[in-house]
Amino acid sequence: MKSILLCTLLLFCMVPKSHAQNDMTWRIGLSKSVITPETPMWMAGYAARTTPATGVYHDLWAKVMVLEDQSGKQLVLVTSDILGFPKKMSDRIRRKLLETYGWNPSQIILNGSHTHSGPVLEEALYDIYPLDTEQLALVKSYSQWLEQRVLTLVEEAHQNLRPAKLSSANGVARFQVNRRENVERDIASKTALAGPIDHAVPVTKIEDQAGNLLAILFGYACHPTVLDHYSWSGDYPGFAQIELEKLYPGTMAMFFQGASGDQNPIPRRTLPLAKQYGKTLAAAVERVLEEEMQPMAATAKTAYAEIDLPFAPAPSQTELTRMANEQSGYLKRWAERMLTEQTQGIQHPTSYPYPIQVWQLGHQLIFNLGGEVTVAYANALKQTFGQDSFVMAYSNDVMGYIPSEIILEEGGYEGYSSQMVYGLPSTWEKGIEERILTAIGQLAEEIDLRPLHLPTEGN
Ligand SMILES: [Zn+2]
Known part of the structure; x- marks a missing residue:
């Protein structure tokens, strides 16, 4: 009788427990590969560089995590030491993943760290670099190679799926500075820095079932723009990943870039500073x-949309002529190109298909936006959906800067002239911030998220 009672009690205790454990069990597949160019290629991010790369501070990497939730739904996250995935490459990769695995775009995130010490890719900021035919050919063949490499890495990660548990929490690091509101030479003596910031360090821990x-x-x-040298590196995110892989041998550290469009590491420009910020992060x-993190139930909800983000009317012919005569550098080149295209009768698009995405992994919300998103968007999303939310930017497509409404009104680089650097036909139309945030709200509703979301029972 006693043993029957004990068994009953054990069953009573064990069934719910193992059931609860199952709810927390993901399957995870990981893979990574060095993607450092083997030939001296042009480096991305700065128009002022005058020669291809001449050395390597550390290797560039592409890293892949495939996740599978309790229902068998699969997701893939790619992180990489590049300026960003150009739209055409991203579209081709996502099309291939749909064909091969049946994954729709909501299940795929392609994030670039935005390092300014990585290679130029095809169809990305092409006009700002003085590339000769030899360099153009290198850019083309490297881009094709990288695209294939990413697909192979996804295949490898997909093949090594194994049980894992996930948990998440935000930390803090304070080397990010609002670059529109602060001047580098003043910041050492300032008692308070100006402008919106977001010092969060979103972290997800992935362990096997034994807790390894x-x-x-x-x-x-924060912009990975500590370095503007001629040696390949992941900048501070590269050093942060190296540091973490040293601290935790045998693990893979993956960095994703957040809404850093108006944020720089300041001061900057030396290799020891890049290492310092890497170690800080x-x-x-x-x-x-090392602190307590919140376990993430093995449920994945995903939503994705491309919204038509309208451009402001393009400058008139008179205005373009004036720009071509009075400006220099990229603004002059842009105005001249626009004038030529106008005389050729080329119609420019009036809007851009802007990608937005929401993931909910267990309790954890992850907002994911394309382009060089300014920090106001992250702050607005966190205010609406909770400070625990993670915000990723520079994902799936990097078509230009995404200024907040205030920055768009103010103009300057992130609000105006950077759109010409990117070769867009104009800057964005007023109302951009509301348009994007409203669309993200609608996307969140698609997966039953409400503003100021709290985890529901069983999630
Ligand atoms: Zn940038």
């Missing part, structure tokens, strides 16, 4: 990993 660390996914919203992640 398999991978660390972390982000930060790694230390912030280390602290989060």
